[in-house]
Amino acid sequence: MANYTRTAPELRFFAKVTKTNECWLWTGHKSPTGYGRFMLPGPDGGVVQAHRWSYQHHHGPIPNGKVVMHTCDVRNCVNPEHLRIGTQGDNLQDMREKGRHVGNPEGVREWMRTNAPKLTYELAEELRAEYAKGGVSQRELGERYGISREHARDIIARKRWQAPPAS
Numbered sequence: 001m002a003n004y005t006r007t008a009p010e011l012r013f014f015a016k017v018t019k020t021n022e023c024w025l026w027t028g029h030k031s032p033t034g035y036g037r038f039m040l041p042g043p044d045g046g047v048v049q050a051h052r053w054s055y056q057h058h059h060g061p062i063p064n065g066k067v068v069m070h071t072c073d074v075r076n077c078v079n080p081e082h083l084r085i086g087t088q089g090d091n092l093q094d095m096r097e098k099g100r101h102v103g104n105p106e107g108v109r110e111w112m113r114t115n116a117p118k119l120t121y122e123l124a125e126e127l128r129a130e131y132a133k134g135g136v137s138q139r140e141l142g143e144r145y146g147i148s149r150e151h152a153r154d155i156i157a158r159k160r161w162q163a164p165p166a167s
């Protein structure tokens, strides 16, 4: 029982992974941008990006302000061998080098738009509930949800994402 909390996330995580000879594909819920989303239970829990969880689990903590990049370009891949630390700038550079958007500013904007964190009212409610439980800072919540601390603060203060749009 003592090991329960330590092993449970791992068991839950790999239950949602299909390993191929190359990529380990996340088969659970995905964000609109195609990255795996993994829900960690418990007081330290919350929604994390599956590839970030995998990186931390296998390689250790992600330095503050850094992103976890895919060397394989498969967004729902969680193979730690295909993940490396970079900056958002590296990420853009990497994209240019791979020729996806060379000389195409519209493509770069599109990439920035689709890679920007996506929130939903459901997630905003989740974030508020987590903050209400206590023990987590606005900054930590921001990182967990891929948004700025200011954005997290505004959500908590219900200045943003107050209610679903009237249908």
Ligand SMILES: [Zn+2]
Residues within 6 Å of the ligand: 022, 023, 024, 072, 073, 074, 077, 078, 079, 082
């Ligand atoms: Zn991969």
